[in-house]
Amino acid sequence: MASMRGKVVVVTGASTGIGQAAAEAFAREGATVVLAARSEGRLERIAADIENAGGRAVPVAVDVTDRSAVFEKMNEVAASQGSIDVLVNNAGIGLLSPVDGMDPEELKRIFEVNFFGLIWCTQAVLPHMIRQQSGRIVNISSVAGKRALPHISAYCASKFAVQAFSDSLRMEVAEHGITVTVLCPPRVDTTFHDTPLMRQKGQRMSAPSISAEYV
Numbered sequence: 001m002a003s004m005r006g007k008v009v010v011v012t013g014a015s016t017g018i019g020q021a022a023a024e025a026f027a028r029e030g031a032t033v034v035l036a037a038r039s040e041g042r043l044e045r046i047a048a049d050i051e052n053a054g055g056r057a058v059p060v061a062v063d064v065t066d067r068s069a070v071f072e073k074m075n076e077v078a079a080s081q082g083s084i085d086v087l088v089n090n091a092g093i094g095l096l097s098p099v100d101g102m103d104p105e106e107l108k109r110i111f112e113v114n115f116f117g118l119i120w121c122t123q124a125v126l127p128h129m130i131r132q133q134s135g136r137i138v139n140i141s142s143v144a145g146k147r148a149l150p151h152i153s154a155y156c157a158s159k160f161a162v163q164a165f166s167d168s169l170r171m172e173v174a175e176h177g178i179t180v181t182v183l184c185p186p187r188v189d190t191t192f193h194d195t196p197l198m199r200q201k202g203q204r205m206s207a208p209s210i211s212a213e214y215v
Contacts, residue, residue: 005030008081010074012064012121013091015039018140018185020046022088027055034077034084036060036121037091064091064117074124084128089118090140095154107154114158119165126173135178139166143186 009026013019015037023033027050035043035057043059050057058081062073078084092114095106122137129135144152145159163182170180 003030004086007031007085008034008077008083009086009088010034010036010077010084010121010125011088011090012036012117013140015042015046019088019090022090023057024050024055026086027053027057030055031086032056032058032081034058034060034081036062036064036073038063064121065112067120067123070117070120071124074121074128078125078128083132084125084135085132086136086138087121087125088138088140089121091117091121092140094152096151097154098151099153102154110154110158111161114155115161115165118162122169126178129178130173130176133177135173135176137166137169137173137178137180139180139182141166141182141184143184145182146184 004026007026007030009023009031011019011023011026011033014023014033014035019035019037023035023046027033033050033056035047037043038061040059040061043061047057047059058077060073060077062069064070074084093110095102095110097103097106118139125135125137129137139162141159141162142155144156145163148156148160163184166180166182173180
């Protein structure tokens, strides 16, 4: 990892799994990490652990699907920290269901979090990155955003959308010194797979997993 000392890194979905592991890794490299998620209590505990280990962390409770709240919080971060150098769009949920049994509200929620939430966070930080003529946006996708799989069609569709959005965004912002990266890990051993949306009649996805820290 390149030197992150003095950089400000925003990580969404930072209360568990890949987001938490990424935030802790950036903090160890000297970055100030902004922990963004809905779970305020858990964010505060993670921030305290990072601070106790000698790092710098700022917990920010926000729902990525609330566009106005996202803009408000990111503007506050930029004002208080002086910049936003890296955005890690990690917040995401899953849905395990055959197409003919898919709940419409759960389907909407998948796209609100995985796709639109990612766009709102990106739009919120872009003015700051463009002004400083530098920045990096890292979008956490999945192998399911490259290869369709049965029983997770909604999740696959949301991640395919993330890939296309990222590819277009990369071309738009390159002239401003902003890079866009998409990470597509396989199944990761996190609480992501233990949510109600990822259970259908007691079934779980069955595939080899890797650790969040490895990602």
